[in-house]
Amino acid sequence: MIREEILLDFTSRFHADILDLEDKSNTRVYVEITPESLVRIGTYLFRNIGARFNIATATDLPPKIEILYHFLVEDINLLISLRVFLDGEKPEIESLAKEIEAFNWIEREMSELLGITFIGHPDPRRLLLADNWPEGVCPLRQDYEEWDETVDRTRGV
Amino acid sequence: MSFNLIIDALKNPNGFFASNPLSLLCAAFATLFFVLIVVYSLKHMKGRKGVWRYYIYTIATYVSSLGVLFAANFLILLIFWGLLGLLLYLLIAFGRKEGTPATARKALIIVGATDVLLLFGIVLVWKITAGSSGLQGLFHMPITGMGIPLSGTASIIAYLCFASAAFAKAGAMPFHTWVPDTAENAPTPVTAFLPASLDKLLGIYLLARVTLDVFQMTPTMNTILMAIGSITIVAAVMMALIQHDLKRLLGYHAVSQVGYMVLGIGTGNPIGIAGGLFHMFNHSIYKSCLFLAGGAAERKAGTGNLAQMGGLVKAIPLVFVTFLIASLAISGVPPMNGFASKWLIYQGVITSGDSLWVLWLIAAMLGSALTLASFMKLIHAVFLGQPSEGVKKILADKKGKRTALSTAIPLVVLSTLCVGIGVFAWKIPFGQLFRPELSGPVDSPGIWQSGTATLMLIAGLVIGYLIYLAGTLKKARVVAPFVGGETLEDNPDMRVSGVNFYMTIKELGLLKGIYRWAEKKLFDLYVVAGKIFAGFGILFSFMHNGILSRYFLWFIVGLVVLCIVLI
Amino acid sequence: MTFVYLLVFGFAATAVLGLITSWIDRKVTARVQYRVGPPFLQPFIDIVKLLGKETVIPEGASKVTFLIAPVIGISGVIAVATLFWVNQFFSEGFVGDWIVAIYLLAIPSLSIILGGFASRNPLASLGSSREMKLVIAYELPFILAALVPVIAAGGSIRLSDIINAQAGGVFAGNISGILALIVAIMCVQAKLALVPFDIPEAETEIVGGALLEYSGPGLAIFRLMKNMLFFTLPFFLIILFFGGLRLNGINILWTILEYVGIVAIITVIRNTNPRVRIDQAVRFFWGPMTLLAVAAVVLALKGL
Amino acid sequence: MSLKLKALLKSPWVFHLSTGSCNNCDIEILDCLTPRFDIERFGMLLIGSIKHADVLLVTGSCNRMSVERLKVLYEQVPKPCLVVAIGTCAGSRGIFKDSYNCPVPLDKIIPVDVYIPGCPPKPEAMIAGVVKLIEKVGGA
Amino acid sequence: MGKTIIPIGPYHPLQEEPEFFTLTVEGETVVDIDVRIGYNHRGIEKLSEMKTFENSTFVVERICGICSTSHPYAYTRAVEDIFPMEVSMRSKYIRTIIAEGERIHSHLLWLGLAGHFLGYNTVYMWAWKLREEILDVMEILSGNRNNYAMFKPGGVRRDINAEDIPICIKKIDSILPTLNMLKKAVLDDPVLHARLKGVGVLSYQDAIDFSALGPTSRASGVARDVRKDSPYGAYQEMEWDMIVTKNGDVFDKAVVRILEMFETAKIMKYCLNNLPDGEIDAKIKDIPPGEGIGHIEAPRGETFHYVKSDGTNRPMRHKVRAPTFMNFPTYKATVKGQTISDATIILAAIDPCYCCTERIAVKDVKGRMLYDGQDLIRLSREKTEKMKQRMGVR
Structure with missing residues (x-):
């Protein structure tokens, strides 16, 4: 399949869920979709088109949180980025990890660094932060503030 | 007619009982164990239902064993021998585990069946020697000094019958299977008294008597005995390696060690036989020590499952020390008594002249290493290693640290004997006590100077201690164990119970299949025979109903029928 | 007199030579x-x-067992080294024979196992269990291989007899002797826990295995013990297969060559192999090594 | 100076502790073992168990997970024990000073004896650092 | 029966970096495995958002010491992707040389460590001896053994002198025979075969499901290489082979890496021989608002950077995805059912780089040195004095 065919097939199949499509360059396409359709579209890209899941990047853009899911279609060198916007107060989205293993860790990471809840995640434990890190404090949020009074910001020695 | 003969026989009591040095020695040991077991039972059996019956049975067992040891003719021997089987059944039934009734039944059937074989053997001997002299011979036949050559089929069958009875009692293969079950399901003192010590003494006593006095051994029969001994050593200890229950594991060792005794007697030369007999005494010492210590540990931990024990050394240090000494003895670590008798047996094997002596020697020496392996597993799982959750609670309870005196005395006595006999007394038995049993002069091809060796080891210990003194022993500091920066307290699952230590070996090529068969009990004569008998369905289920009186009835009926047939 | 031997040869000489060997x-x-x-x-x-x-003791461990284990080990090595030295000097024999030697040689492993078990550390427990498995793995071929000189010496198990029987020609000169020597060297490799059989200590798997918790003097004794074993085991092989140390004239050179040769082979093996898994080790010893050893025994029985 | 202390300086066994580093210092430490640098010449060995260690080589900027564990580990080392902070991160947290996950500098957690700066320090620098340490202690 | 857990880590000689694996075992067999990471988490992503685009390069360089080229490379490509723009051919070649140099040293490092983990220290020493030669080449080209600081958005920071090229080629040539010998020693060793073949197999489907990358996926038959799939740098300019094997076990992962080193040497030599003339820096002034994605093939697999700019001189969001982040979870599929001994080498076989995985560090505007050498020596002396007193008391 060539690039146009894939895009055409993709847009016609999910046209109700696609809010916006930005054809940035020869190798990049950004597709904004509704959060509800993420699992369907993501699984379709992964399983049917054979795209490789690169990573998801979440950004805190108050009052919303944006997540980009990057899929690379290797044969034609096309990177499809699915964009979803979540509510910043109570970010919640269906988990893809229960379908595809590759999403497991990144969802765990996003959930602790940005406080996004992934519904139905098979293993929602903490991934990166320390055991004594307080619940609900998300370092990558724009409103993150130092919470620990014992922190010493001197240079040491 | 026959009653007259019996009355005649009764009028002449001298024909009933006789003694010789070996039986005296066995009786002395039996008395020792009897006393120790009674002392141990004071605490262990306290508060059980019908405990007075337990003591009566124990005393009866003791008396019966004396009867066997001093029997001067086969009939007396047979009567007490059968009585012992029955008492074994009654004593096992004091256990409080799920499998106890089945175990008691199994023991009775195996021992009872071989009792019948013993009877058959006696009859055959009687036929061979005095077939024409009527019943009288059966009563007056002395059990020593006949020297029947093992030439004809009848004599070979007779010998094998005797040997089977001895094997079943002592627990050698292939009649061993009741021993591990008993060890697991019977009360500790019963196990320590019967399968571990008394039955070994009696079984091997009978084997020695029969082999040395009643028959004249041939090289082929010697080879067969040695083969049985070697197979018993290795196979039983391989089973012991993978056990999960403390006393069942010890039970398999009780089987394995019989192999050494059979091997020793099978060598047919004085030094080997002395070794075999010596091993019999040593074994009963350390094995009852192990069972008693194991029982104390089991009582403390509240379970015999190795996976749920661990770390008990802090609760019962004395028990640990005696257990360690006894397990070093059973593994044959110099200078303990187990090494001394094994060493004698090896000498016997090397000088036996058997064409396969290398095989027997290797089996015996490898068995010794495997024994060490399984005891290391046991020591780790029970006493060292990390405590399980249950044991942690016990350790937190300060009150539980004392060992009861009635438990301590037998343990200390027995473990002292392990070291004492090994270091000081090892030359006495084979030089003096067994002298009458040995047909020729004892000359050993090797050297073992236990005294000097012990001194050397002690000197080594002193040197090691001096090195410690040169170091910083005094300023020792207690810190958390290093598990990569995490703490054991936060990760209670980081605990190696030791149960699966030898899984690697269990899953090794050919052994995997053998172990699988063994776990399906394909090597268990009782189960195999049971399966064969299952064809006789109704009869078997009638026999196999677990009602004691009926078993006893069958036993008597069988005896009577045989007597009548033979007369 | 025994104690002079013990101190001078059993301990001092063995320790010095062992440390040099380790170097x-x-x-x-x-x-x-x-x-x-x-x-x-x-x-x-x-x-x-x-x-x-400093001596540090792991929390909750059995202190006495933990501290006494190295001492037991070194005492075993000293005893067996003394046994070898004195048998080397006196032809009438001393203290023990071949069987005693083999049993005493198991004491160092026993001490390591006990020490590891007493450490209350899961990794040390694992290391000790591997050591135990290794012991039962190599014991079979080791006994078989060590039996070849006994057979060749006419069934005598006195070490002095084995040495004397080789006055005319060393057993390593026979086919059976060579085969047995190969097997024995592999077993020594395992006894010393060197690669490819350093499974009990496997630093990159279980951090150091049984010796993980030892520090200070305890570790010093264990290391000394291992280094002494590094001398004692090749010495045992020399007694069995090369007729012992020959300390007269040009033979000194031969003795040194034999000793250094055995050590060099052990070292080269350790540097040209990766560590094997424990099940592979057991398979190796119970499979090819045992077969080789059996072949050696059969050949020896036939007088070759 | 006692014989034992002298021996300590001739045979320092090092244990490597990474507390959140970028791998570079760690790799360079391993590099010291290899043919070009060969620290075994000085009797140094890299050992696996902290209970055998004489010198702790600490790399990295000590993140939250490491802080508590570092204290525990320092307790476990048999004394006398020297601590060497390898690299800029261990010395002063370097560019990670402002990170939310690097709360405390290393020397506020455990006493440090020597700092070897650099990102990463070259193996030569590490060897020189440890040798200087030895000289300092030995000069007493 | 309670389960038994064998810990690997967090401070374990297997790992240069702290990670905490818990192996649930039965005897020696691993029945389950779990991991706790976070011992290395430094918060680099957050830091990066405090730095300028230029300075961010230095921060991403310190994500990982072994990947100190991959991350800046991917980052600069991400920044260049915002406009988008192309850099000059000469800087493409230089970038390729540095990236490939890193690949060969990283693979040698892995090979050595794998040997070390197996107790085969001779391989470890030999591989690292060769690695020193490559580090020499890198030192000649960049001035440092690691953390080369060669990259900047728009080009490279430092040019390659023409007179250095023959020396570098000679050095690369000099290691090839030894590398060949090492290859034979490793790939033909029967004991290694016994240890590695059939161990830790990652099936083709698992490799797809986990989105495994780099040598880990190529050993399982998934032909996946960013250099071929979405070419960048100078890789299109020459012929080279992608190494793919079928079995997915540890041995195949070693084979892939060893054979790749030869390809890499080939690429490096080609680039050095055919270095085109031209500018090395496009001198970017302003970075417009937008999003950029850069991904390159690091030694361990694809490194992925995402940069979002809001038009200021700082990245608004900078996301780093190291190859290990995707490769690492494959341990779940590969370790179960193996023995403890195998578990360690399987974990090592994906060439894990936890520092990369846990990145999220911060960029610091000031650079790195906080104290000069003199200060440190002084401080060191003071500490040593204190220590001497302590020891004197003893």
């Missing part, structure tokens, strides 16, 4: 790896340093 091993290893390697006195310095370090 040879480290130096050769370094040369194989294009490195310079440690200075000559390094093994001695290591021991002295460890003596100066």
Whole structure:
């Protein structure tokens, strides 16, 4: 399949869920979709088109949180980025990890660094932060503030 | 007619009982164990239902064993021998585990069946020697000094019958299977008294008597005995390696060690036989020590499952020390008594002249290493290693640290004997006590100077201690164990119970299949025979109903029928 | 008199020679790896340093067992080394025979196992269990291989007899002797827990295995014990297969060559192999090595 | 100076502790073992168990997970024990000073004896650092 | 029966970096495995958002010491992707040389460590001896053994002198025979075969499901290489082979890496021989608002950077995805059922780089040095004095 065919097939199949499509360059396409359709579209890209899941990047853009899911279609060198916007107060989205293993860790990471809840995640434990890190404090949020009074910001020695 | 003969026989009591040095020695040991077991039972059996019956049975067992040891003719021997089987059944039934009734039944059937074989053997001997002299011979036949050559089929069958009875009692293969079950399901003192010590003494006593006095051994029969001994050593200890229950594991060792005794007697030369007999005494010492210590540990931990024990050394240090000494003895670590008798047996094997002596020697020496392996597993799982959750609670309870005196005395006595006999007394038995049993002069091809060796080891210990003194022993500091920066307290699952230590070996090529068969009990004569008998369905289920009186009835009926047939 | 032997030969000489052997091993290893390697006195310095370090005992462990285990081990090595030395000097024999030697040689492993078990550390427990499995794995071929000289010496198990029987020609000159020697060297490799059989200590798997929790003097004794074993085991092989140390005239040179040769083979094996898994080790010893040893025994029985 | 202390300086066994580093210092430490640098010449060995260690080589900027564990580990080392902070991160947290996950500098957690700066320090620098340490202690 | 857990880590000689694996075992067999990471988490992503685009390069360089080229490379490509723009051919070649140099040293490092983990220290020493030569080449080209600081958005920071090229080629040539010998020693060793073949197999489907990358996926038959799939740098300019094997076990992962080193040497030599003339820096002034994605093939697999700019001189969001982040979870599929001994080498076989995985560090505007050498020596002396007193008391 060539690039146009894939895009055409993709847009016609999910046209109700696609809010916006930005054809940035020869190798990049950004597709904004509704959060509800993420699992369907993501699984379709992964399983049917054979795209490789690169990573998801979440950004805190108050009052919303944006997540980009990057899929690379290797044969034609096309990177499809699915964009979803979540509510910043109570970010919640269906988990893809229960379908595809590759999403497991990144969802765990996003959930602790940005406080996004992934519904139905098979293993929602903490991934990166320390055991004594307080619940609900998300370092990558724009409103993150130092919470620990014992922190010493001197240079040491 | 026959009653007259019996009355005649009764009028002449001298024909009933006789003694010789070996039986005296066995009786002395039996008395020792009897006393120790009674002392141990004071605490262990306290508060059980019908405990007075337990003591009566124990005393009866003791008396019966004396009867066997001093029997001067086969009939007396047979009567007490059968009585012992029955008492074994009654004593096992004091256990409080799920499998106890089945175990008691199994023991009775195996021992009872071989009792019948013993009877058959006696009859055959009687036929061979005095077939024409009527019943009288059966009563007056002395059990020593006949020297029947093992030439004809009848004599070979007779010998094998005797040997089977001895094997079943002592627990050698292939009649061993009741021993591990008993060890697991019977009360500790019963196990320590019967399968571990008394039955070994009696079984091997009978084997020695029969082999040395009643028959004249041939090289082929010697080879067969040695083969049985070697197979018993290795196979039983391989089973012991993978056990999960403390006393069942010890039970398999009780089987394995019989192999050494059979091997020793099978060598047919004085030094080997002395070794075999010596091993019999040593074994009963350390094995009852192990069972008693194991029982104390089991009582403390509240379970015999190795996976749920661990770390008990802090609760019962004395028990640990005696257990360690006894397990070093059973593994044959110099200078303990187990090494001394094994060493004698090896000498016997090397000088036996058997064409396969290398095989027997290797089996015996490898068995010794495997024994060490399984005891290391046991020591780790029970006493060292990390405590399980249950044991942690016990350790937190300060009150539980004392060992009861009635438990301590037998343990200390027995473990002292392990070291004492090994270091000081090892030359006495084979030089003096067994002298009458040995047909020729004892000359050993090797050297073992236990005294000097012990001194050397002690000197080594002193040197090691001096090195410690040169170091910083005094300023020792207690810190958390290093598990990569995490703490054991936060990760209670980081605990190696030791149960699966030898899984690697269990899953090794050919052994995997053998172990699988063994776990399906394909090597268990009782189960195999049971399966064969299952064809006789109704009869078997009638026999196999677990009602004691009926078993006893069958036993008597069988005896009577045989007597009548033979007369 | 016994104690003079014990102190002078059993302990002092064995320790010094063992430490030198350990240096040879480290130096050769370094040369194989294009490195310079440690200075000559390094093994001695290591021991002295460890003596100066603090003794730390793992929490909740059985203190006495933990501390006594190294002492038991070194006492076993001293005893067996004394046994070898004195049998070397006196033809009438001393203290024990071949069986005693084999049993005493198991004591160091026993002490390591006990020490590991007493450490209350899961990794140490695992290391000790591997050591135990290794012991039962190599014991079978080791006994078989060691039996070949006994057979060749006409069934005598006195070490002095075995030495004397080789006055005319060493057993390593026979086919059976060579085969048995190969097997025995592999077993010695495992007894010393060197690669490819360093499974019990596998630093990159279980951190150091049984010795993980030892520090200071305890570790010093264990290291000393291992280094002494590094001398004692090749010495045992020399007694069994080369007729013992011959300390007269030109034979000294031969003896040194034999000894250094055995050590060099051990070192080269350790540097040209990866560590095997424990099940592979057991398979190796119970499979090919046992077959080879059996072949050697059969040949020896046939007088070859 | 006692014989034992002298021996300590001739045979320092090092244990490597990474508390959140970028791998570079760690790799360079391993590099010290290899043919070109060969620290075994000085009797140094890299050992696996902290209970055998004489010198702790600490790399990295000590993140939250490491802080508590570092204290525990320092307790476990048999004394005398020297601590060497390898690299800029261990010395002063370097560019990670402002990170939310690097709360405390290393020397506020455990006493440090020597700092070897650099990102990463070259193996030569590490060897020189440890040798200087030895000289300092030995000069007493 | 309670389960038994064998810990690997967090401070374990297997790992240069702290990670905490818990192996649930039965005897020696691993029945389950779990991991706790976070011992290395430094918060680099957050830091990066405090730095300028230029300075961010230095921060991403310190994500990982072994990947100190991959991350800046991917980052600069991400920044260049915002406009988008192309850099000059000469800087493409230089970038390729540095990236490939890193690949060969990283693979040698892995090979050595794998040997070390197996107790085969001779391989470890030999591989690292060769690695020193490559580090020499890198030192000649960049001035440092690691953390080369060669990259900047728009080009490279430092040019290659023409007179250095023959020396570098000679050095690369000099290691090839030894590398060949090492290859034979490793790939033909029967004991290694016994240890590695059939161990830790990652099936083709698992490799797809986990989105495994780099040598880990190529060993399982998934032909996946960013250099071929979405070419960048100078990789299109020459012929080279992608190494793919079928079995997915540890041995195949070693084979892939060893054979790749030869390809890499080939690429490096080609680039050095055919270095085109031209500018090395496009001198970017302003970075417009937008999003950029850069991904390159690091030694361990694809490194992925995402940069979002809001038009200021700082990245608004900078996301780093190291190859290990995707490769690492494959341990779940590969370790179960193996023995403890195998578990360690399987974990090592994906060439894990936890520092990369846990990145999220911060960029610091000031650079790195906080104290000069003199200060440090002084401080060091003071500490040593204190220590001497302590030891004197003893």
